[in-house]
Amino acid sequence: MAEIDFSRVKKLNLFEGYYESQLNALLEGATLKKLSHRDVVYRAGDEANSFAVVLDGALKLVKQTASGEDVIVFFASPGDTVATLLMSSEKSVYPVTAVAMGPAQVITIPKRTFNALWTKDQVIMGKINAILFARFSEMQEQKIFVKAPLAIRLARQIVSLIERFSGDSGAVLPIPLTRQEFADAVGSSVESVIRIMSEWSQQGILKTSDRHIEVIRMDRIAEIINGQDKV
Amino acid sequence: MAEIDFSRVKKLNLFEGYYESQLNALLEGATLKKLSHRDVVYRAGDEANSFAVVLDGALKLVKQTASGEDVIVFFASPGDTVATLLMSSEKSVYPVTAVAMGPAQVITIPKRTFNALWTKDQVIMGKINAILFARFSEMQEQKIFVKAPLAIRLARQIVSLIERFSGDSGAVLPIPLTRQEFADAVGSSVESVIRIMSEWSQQGILKTSDRHIEVIRMDRIAEIINGQDKV
DNA sequence: CGTAGCCTTGAAGGTGATCAATGTTTGTGG
DNA sequence: CCACAAACATTGATCACCTTCAAGGCTACG
Numbered sequence: 001m002a003e004i005d006f007s008r009v010k011k012l013n014l015f016e017g018y019y020e021s022q023l024n025a026l027l028e029g030a031t032l033k034k035l036s037h038r039d040v041v042y043r044a045g046d047e048a049n050s051f052a053v054v055l056d057g058a059l060k061l062v063k064q065t066a067s068g069e070d071v072i073v074f075f076a077s078p079g080d081t082v083a084t085l086l087m088s089s090e091k092s093v094y095p096v097t098a099v100a101m102g103p104a105q106v107i108t109i110p111k112r113t114f115n116a117l118w119t120k121d122q123v124i125m126g127k128i129n130a131i132l133f134a135r136f137s138e139m140q141e142q143k144i145f146v147k148a149p150l151a152i153r154l155a156r157q158i159v160s161l162i163e164r165f166s167g168d169s170g171a172v173l174p175i176p177l178t179r180q181e182f183a184d185a186v187g188s189s190v191e192s193v194i195r196i197m198s199e200w201s202q203q204g205i206l207k208t209s210d211r212h213i214e215v216i217r218m219d220r221i222a223e224i225i226n227g228q229d230k231v
Numbered sequence: 232m233a234e235i236d237f238s239r240v241k242k243l244n245l246f247e248g249y250y251e252s253q254l255n256a257l258l259e260g261a262t263l264k265k266l267s268h269r270d271v272v273y274r275a276g277d278e279a280n281s282f283a284v285v286l287d288g289a290l291k292l293v294k295q296t297a298s299g300e301d302v303i304v305f306f307a308s309p310g311d312t313v314a315t316l317l318m319s320s321e322k323s324v325y326p327v328t329a330v331a332m333g334p335a336q337v338i339t340i341p342k343r344t345f346n347a348l349w350t351k352d353q354v355i356m357g358k359i360n361a362i363l364f365a366r367f368s369e370m371q372e373q374k375i376f377v378k379a380p381l382a383i384r385l386a387r388q389i390v391s392l393i394e395r396f397s398g399d400s401g402a403v404l405p406i407p408l409t410r411q412e413f414a415d416a417v418g419s420s421v422e423s424v425i426r427i428m429s430e431w432s433q434q435g436i437l438k439t440s441d442r443h444i445e446v447i448r449m450d451r452i453a454e455i456i457n458g459q460d461k462v
Numbered sequence: 463c464g465t466a467g468c469c470t471t472g473a474a475g476g477t478g479a480t481c482a483a484t485g486t487t488t489g490t491g492g
Numbered sequence: 493c494c495a496c497a498a499a500c501a502t503t504g505a506t507c508a509c510c511t512t513c514a515a516g517g518c519t520a521c522g
Contacts, residue, residue, distance in 0.1 A: 065375050066458065073371050085367060088360035095368060119353050126350070129319035132363065136316060137326060139370050140304050144296055146377065146418035147511090150478070178500065187377035192478055194502060210487080211500085227297065378479090380509070409468065420511055425470060441519085442468085 004032045008055055012079050014127050029110040035100035042098040050108040051083040057104025058175040061096040072185040077164045081131055087114040102176045151196050153186040155224040171218055176211035235263045243310050245358050260341040266331035273329040281339045282314040288335025289406040292327040303416040308395045312362055318345040333407050382427050384417045386455040402449055407442035
């Protein structure tokens, strides 16, 4: 645990305002994990003994369908926690697989630390709730677009990711995303995603090089989401 | 508050094991609401001053799409809480509209009671987490089926509702659900839902009278979900 | 006994899935 | 640093699944 970079940890909203001694307590038994692209943090079905806080980079939370296809349930960004709700139950198993997208850093924190210390701290539990609420909102938002045409769902997904990973600063997605992953996230096929994104590239709406996306015409993307692109 | 039926309240897993005096504290300022079909508990956009616990019946949590269509985000069953995660944030607004389906009873509990008393009680917060986790799981499960044919999504939805509202006892859905509501829940159109359910009625898989559904051949429904019905 | 809410059926058409084949880039081991 | 494998992107053709639109019927209830 000594190797955890506190200066980075303290920058997370989650841990803001804590003294180093308090942080030491909250991170009792915690481990810093430096991940490379495609490293697995948790595997669906494994016994849930710890939860994770994302420090840097991104994780995708993936589940498999009966026919073996992947479905991306959520993208976790820095500050997000993963598997927190599992800590309350007696014995349980991770429902999804968490995989790093590009280089990433997470802290894994043992269940016992959560139950012994976190749950007694109303401030941090309030922040956890806020994180959960954000994830809830994202999933509900997605549900609202189920019936929308693929182009709209895709555009919404891109905007959502950019907002969460780049904030308002710029329109470049700092994480590598394959077309397949977009498809898995919006519930579609690679081919369809490619057709739409190629179209957008040709129209100069976005640019993509080596799985990194840059939105050039954010206004056009917004129009597409609002269904005004046919006008 | 005097009018709250404690014998009913105590049966909820959420409040199990509490003395009446403790319950009185947890329900400080709470109100029992007896609802009729289509009564609105919370309206999306209203300021979130309280959260709710479902005692009896069912609520649908609805959001509207840009084009004015309804999307049912979740069905809340007895024991579920609604808007809990909102209580942690300073000032907020309900993200969804909560509407009763058939007669229902809910308790609404003020935000201040939650923050003053609930958050200090680790036991009840653990139970809240379990409730949230169940809702999370349901939403994720649904996401796994986005690409599945409508018949499968519909079958899954019916089974999920029956499990939550009837437990293992029987196969009758005790709440009234229109075809439109099924469509709103699975992200489809009324007509398509009707076509599939009519087919099932003819095959004797289920029976429906006045918006109440009874599954006759649960085995067939299970087969449909597993995609074995074409065999 | 009329209206509102719900259910049903048919026809036409579009979106996007699937299959198949091929090109391109990235990463790795020798 | 090259060569080859693996991962990723692309394009075209075909067609199933649903949506949409339109029109009408049924049932409960004030």
